[in-house]
Amino acid sequence: MKKYKAYLIDLDGTMYRGSEPIPEAVRFVNQLHDKGIPHLYMTNNSTSAPKTVAERLAGMGVKCVADQVMTTSLATARYLHEQAPSARVYVVGEQGLQEALEDYGFRLTETNPDAVVMGLDRSITYDKLSKATVAVRNGAMFISTNEDAAVPTEQGFHPGNGALTSVVTTAAQQNPVFIGKPQPIMVDMAMQALGLSKDEVALIGDNYDTDILAGVRAGIDTIHVNTGVTSREAAAGKEIPPAYQVETLAEWADYL
Known part of the structure; x- marks a missing residue:
């Protein structure tokens, strides 16, 4: 050892x-x-901010602060900032991902984005997937927080971000950069x-x-x-x- x-x-x-x-x-x-x-x-998990994750751990008796937590949202925002710090971004994802991108100064938009960033979105719609597909086909960078096909829940396995991302991958005929x-x-x-x-x-x-x-x-x-x-x-x-x-x-x- x-x-x-x-x-x-x-x-x-x-x-x-x-x-x-x-x-x-x-x-x-x-x-x-x-x-x-x-x-x-x-x-x-891209849906929660580091502070939220740290608070959950603290509630379980863990001595933890937000700076000790790296989520795929945080890593994705950091990666995009290194690649294209002034990019206009279309986001498919929840609050944790949106906040991470905004904290790095990105402007979130649905019109002519320079990058499409996908994370788990439990309010996914056909319209969101369509906008992401069009943007990627028009040349936007394509980034996804993680490729998990399914996520465990109390009811059983539900579709994960990898499954949602695969829809855009297939429709846009473009593979994303996976961060997680x-x-x-x-x-x-x-x-x-x-x-x-x-x-x-x-x-x-x-x-x-x-x-x-x-x-x-x-x-x-x-x-x-x-x-x-x-x-x-x-x-x-x-x-x-x-x-x-x-x-x-x-x-x-x-x-x-």
Whole structure:
């Protein structure tokens, strides 16, 4: 086992399941806090602002502030600012994404945008998809927060942003730049924020196809925790398995 100077930590399935916190994970991250070990939370959810996510974690007993939370909305706004800081943007998404773009100074518009940005939108309409399609076909940059095909809810799996994005991808015949996990863009941004080298940081997550694969693609070590989507056996059987596997984060506490 290896000691790391900082951690990138997934949320759903790692810190909590739905509305229920995972006690071992809460104790683990509070130990990180108490020991002064830097850590950032990373989520593909684009609907909530970092402050909202931090407040949710705090309500579960986690010592957390908004600056420790990186959402795909925040990462998307930062990415677009690096690529085209003066872009006029058409947004398909909810408040978290809209606020992140506005905070970076983007002008949101439905007319002749320079970029189309898509995130999960639970009020999606044919009109929104049509406007996005027309803009992309007319040459607008096409960016999507994440490619999750489905999202878990209390009623079962609902369409995720990846499913909504695929409509525009098919109609416009153009693939977007995906920002969230398993793509490495958001991980790279988190690494920049930490200011550490790749061998000093580990990514912790439950889902191999998003969390662990993002770490693999970004070139950092990964710790798979068996509290969510991907089973221990399935993760171990992947072509590139996680660097480490634990049943719960209580097992990693001795290596802090």
